[in-house]
Amino acid sequence: MNHALFVTAAYVVSALALLGLGAWILLDQRARQKEMADLEAAGVKRRSERKARRDAAS
């Protein structure tokens, strides 16, 4: 069988898997950031943020 076919197959499989992995991580980041933004818009603050704000105000 043609060797070039095996080489191409190995590179295509690798490229697809790595692109997929990168895309999955990016989508995960986006989704989590959106959740944080929604919660902040609803007025939820993390304890450290509230403390930072108090410190800045005093």
Added chain:
Amino acid sequence: MSDAATQTTRLADLANPTRFLDLSGKVLPWLGAIALIVTAIGLAMGFAAPEDYQQGSTVRIMYIHVPFAWISMMCYMVMAVAALGTLVWKHPLADVSLKAAAPIGAVFTALALATGSIWGRPMWGTWWVWDGRLTSVFVLFLMYLGLIALTRALDDPARSARAAAIVTLVGVINIPIIKFSVEWWNTLHQPASVMRLDGPTIHSSLLWPLLISALGFSLLFFTFHIMAMRAEIWRRRVSVMRRMMAKRADRDAAT
């Protein structure tokens, strides 16, 4: 302040997830760009290099297969160090690092197995054999899957962190088994030709492209790992904020 004290402060700074998010946000675009450029240079050099006199063009699979196999083990060692960080120093980012690395390690291990299989078919005449090297790497892949499940099994990350760290450390035994499998047992897989005490046995025209590709893919691994750690930190913050919102709703309902 004494030098030792400054050092401790600096380490404590890095342990702070907010500081980590700031720093990694600045470093990531550069790291990602350098990773892509170095990988592209390494692979281009691989395709410009002469073909192997026995293997012909299939030797080009080496420039991806070998880096993937190295990274599959390096990722596990990163997770083992993170496990120590959880158990010994209780570093707040250690468990985040372990959990974020597991799926990336699984993908690189799967790719090492897949590209090896595609290389084995024309060179060995078979896609797969259950010999020492292939089986021990397959076990590594299963361990990654187990750790992915374990780190995501419990709602409270503090509880799963300890369990995942202990399992990870027990699994480290597999790494030397993978490394020496080609010497201990009869196998179709060739013995080490780069990481040898007496120096590499590959001709430099093939060795340099291999090392540069390996560096590029390693940088890509760390880019993915830091990105996944950031997502994990945000995931934990969201769950803390949700809990606070629920508590506030309880309080409001009580009054």
